[in-house]
Amino acid sequence: MTSIEHSRHTLAHLLAAAVLELFPDAKPTIGPAVDNGFYYDFDFGKNAPKEEDLTRIEEKMRALLPDWDSFTREEISADDARKLFKHNPYKIELTDEIEKTGDAVSIYTCGGFSDLCRGGHAEHPNKDIKPDSFKLERIAGAYWRGDENNTMLTRIYGLAFPTKKELDAYITQQEEAKKRDHRILGAQLKLFTLSPLVGSGLPLLQPNGAIIRREIEEYLWDLHKNKGYDRVWTPHLAKEALYETSGHASKFGDELFRVQGKEEKFFLKPMNCPHHMQIFADNHFSYRDMPVRYFEPATVYRDEKTGQLSGLTRVRSITQDDGHLFCRVSQINEEVSTIVGIIKEFYATMHMLEGYWVRLSLRGADGTYLGSDQVWETAQQALQDAAESNKLPYKAVEGEAAFYGPKLDFMFKDAIGREWQLATIQCDFNLPERFDLSFINEQGEKERPVVIHRAISGSLERFMGVMIEHFAGAFPLWLAPVQARILPISEAHKDYAHEILKALKAADIRTDIDESNETLGKKIREAKTKKIPYLLVIGDQEVESKTATLESRDKGKVGALSAKDIVEKLQEEIREKK
Numbered sequence: 001m002t003s004i005e006h007s008r009h010t011l012a013h014l015l016a017a018a019v020l021e022l023f024p025d026a027k028p029t030i031g032p033a034v035d036n037g038f039y040y041d042f043d044f045g046k047n048a049p050k051e052e053d054l055t056r057i058e059e060k061m062r063a064l065l066p067d068w069d070s071f072t073r074e075e076i077s078a079d080d081a082r083k084l085f086k087h088n089p090y091k092i093e094l095t096d097e098i099e100k101t102g103d104a105v106s107i108y109t110c111g112g113f114s115d116l117c118r119g120g121h122a123e124h125p126n127k128d129i130k131p132d133s134f135k136l137e138r139i140a141g142a143y144w145r146g147d148e149n150n151t152m153l154t155r156i157y158g159l160a161f162p163t164k165k166e167l168d169a170y171i172t173q174q175e176e177a178k179k180r181d182h183r184i185l186g187a188q189l190k191l192f193t194l195s196p197l198v199g200s201g202l203p204l205l206q207p208n209g210a211i212i213r214r215e216i217e218e219y220l221w222d223l224h225k226n227k228g229y230d231r232v233w234t235p236h237l238a239k240e241a242l243y244e245t246s247g248h249a250s251k252f253g254d255e256l257f258r259v260q261g262k263e264e265k266f267f268l269k270p271m272n273c274p275h276h277m278q279i280f281a282d283n284h285f286s287y288r289d290m291p292v293r294y295f296e297p298a299t300v301y302r303d304e305k306t307g308q309l310s311g312l313t314r315v316r317s318i319t320q321d322d323g324h325l326f327c328r329v330s331q332i333n334e335e336v337s338t339i340v341g342i343i344k345e346f347y348a349t350m351h352m353l354e355g356y357w358v359r360l361s362l363r364g365a366d367g368t369y370l371g372s373d374q375v376w377e378t379a380q381q382a383l384q385d386a387a388e389s390n391k392l393p394y395k396a397v398e399g400e401a402a403f404y405g406p407k408l409d410f411m412f413k414d415a416i417g418r419e420w421q422l423a424t425i426q427c428d429f430n431l432p433e434r435f436d437l438s439f440i441n442e443q444g445e446k447e448r449p450v451v452i453h454r455a456i457s458g459s460l461e462r463f464m465g466v467m468i469e470h471f472a473g474a475f476p477l478w479l480a481p482v483q484a485r486i487l488p489i490s491e492a493h494k495d496y497a498h499e500i501l502k503a504l505k506a507a508d509i510r511t512d513i514d515e516s517n518e519t520l521g522k523k524i525r526e527a528k529t530k531k532i533p534y535l536l537v538i539g540d541q542e543v544e545s546k547t548a549t550l551e552s553r554d555k556g557k558v559g560a561l562s563a564k565d566i567v568e569k570l571q572e573e574i575r576e577k578k
């Protein structure tokens with residue numbers, strides 16, 4: 001069986017073969033499979049192809065494919081490999097590295113094209129790969145080995161799927177995603193701003209964006225407040241010793257922002273957990289107080305590379321809708337179940353519950369993890385039991401755990417089918433140990449609590465970015481920054497329009513009025529570009545009958561209603577978060 005990864009990597013070989021036919025001086029470097037296809041990096045010297053050459057290269061790939069029946073593998077000495085690639089310094093560098101590790105140097109050949117490779121190919125490329133299931137996508141620059149001190153190479157990206165149908169669906173999704181790009185919509189709808197003076201990755205929310213964020217935050221708190229959670233508040237920095245004790249200092253390393261005080265050194269906080277643990281520690285809780293649950297939407301700071309920052313989804317200031325529960329091992333299942341309930345309700349409201357799945361992220365064979373094997377076994381088992389008893393659609397994946405414990409990561413699909421990792425529930429037996437947390441049990445002895453970390457939206461910035469794209473800026477009424485706009489047709493209707501405005505504002509419905517001298521058609525078009533959920537048109541008839549003609553963004557004309565009826569209708573829709 002040929003996997004899609006093998007087909008994608010095979011296509012990278014085929015791309016290199018096609019490029020060498022058309023650009024004989026090109027030096028191929030490396031060509032891996034990626035999530036949506038493959039790429040290959042070349043050094044073209046002065047003769048680099050342009051986007052318009054992609055069709056030609058793609059056609060050459062299709063012309064070569066029928067002769068690609070199967071790969072042969074040959075192990076050769078490092079010296080022979082260096083001879084074989086004597087005109088290609090990149091392959092020589094790779095050969096030197098393989099030689100150092102002591103691994104065999106293997107050459108794979110198919111259709112007369114040989115490449116240095118570790119393997120992982122389609123069994124029969126000409127049968128397994130459909131000629132219409134791939135497409136060269138774009139050209140980009142890429143430094144050799146990702147190091148900016150090295151030569152800039154030319155990367156050719158290709159898309160590849162098992163069938164043409166899946167390829168087309170992916171292309172359509174990408175086009176739709178471009179139209180919904182939250183950075184473009186964010187500017188168009190005046191949601192957020194990036195200021196070069198403030199810095200990259202530090203988005204500022206405009207009034208409209210701040211409304212959306214506040215609504216999400218308040219809704220999250222609404223879902224928690226009757227389930228035994230207490231709100232806490234913690235500052236944005238703490239002494240280095242806190243994160244040395246927690247282990248975050250070594251884990252986050254140079255991603256930490258350092259703050260030099262007059263007398264002491266601080267870090268801007270990369271996580272809220274150690275702070276919440278200090279709040280817990282300053283109480284003398286008994287088993288009767290357990291579980292203790294803290295909730296705090298709090299901003300953490302991580303110094304991500306400037307080049308990786310983007311809009312609201314990759315930022316340096318990350319506001320987690322954070323919460324920590326301190327409980328006994330016997331209480332894990334019930335607590336996780338409560339959190340699962342909150343997650344399901346939240347994502348049902350956001351229209352994202354359909355097709356979700358959960359990854360049970362377990363410890364891997366290698367990697368740095370805190371804590372003993374026994375503690376890990378207990379924590380992993382506890383989460384698996386909770387996933388089972390809540391009938392979660394879960395898959396266990398090794399090597400995806402946090403450094404301090406296993407977790408349940410929730411994957412949700414947006415309106416165009418893209419998958420996002422958003423909510424998380426993490427089980428932690430390590431931090432309580434490091435901070436020597438305890439409560440007094442029935443025997444009057446100190447007992448160590450378990451900590452459950454949970455976030456429902458993940459980070460408010462990223463979640464907002466996802467929501468802007470999910471709703472394409474057309475937010476449901478309860479989230480919309482402007483919920484209704486009043487459109488008086490002419491000067492004569494303005495006084496009455498203001499009466500209606502007053503009534504809606506008194507009912508806490510976010511309403512504005514368009515008093516410009518434009519035609520009604522133009523006012524309606526303007527409101528539509530702003531994706532305002534409801535328009536209230538006021539002309540002679542409406543003034544006469546003491547009504548306003550209500551028009552819905554999603555459902556079209558509703559009809560002429562009194563201010564009282566409009567308020568009731570909108571309030572109900574807001575309350576129910578339809």
Ligand SMILES: [Zn+2]
Pocket residue numbers: 009013108117118119120121
């Ligand atoms: Zn290969």
Ligand SMILES: [Zn+2]
Pocket residue numbers: 271272273324453454
């Ligand atoms: Zn935490």
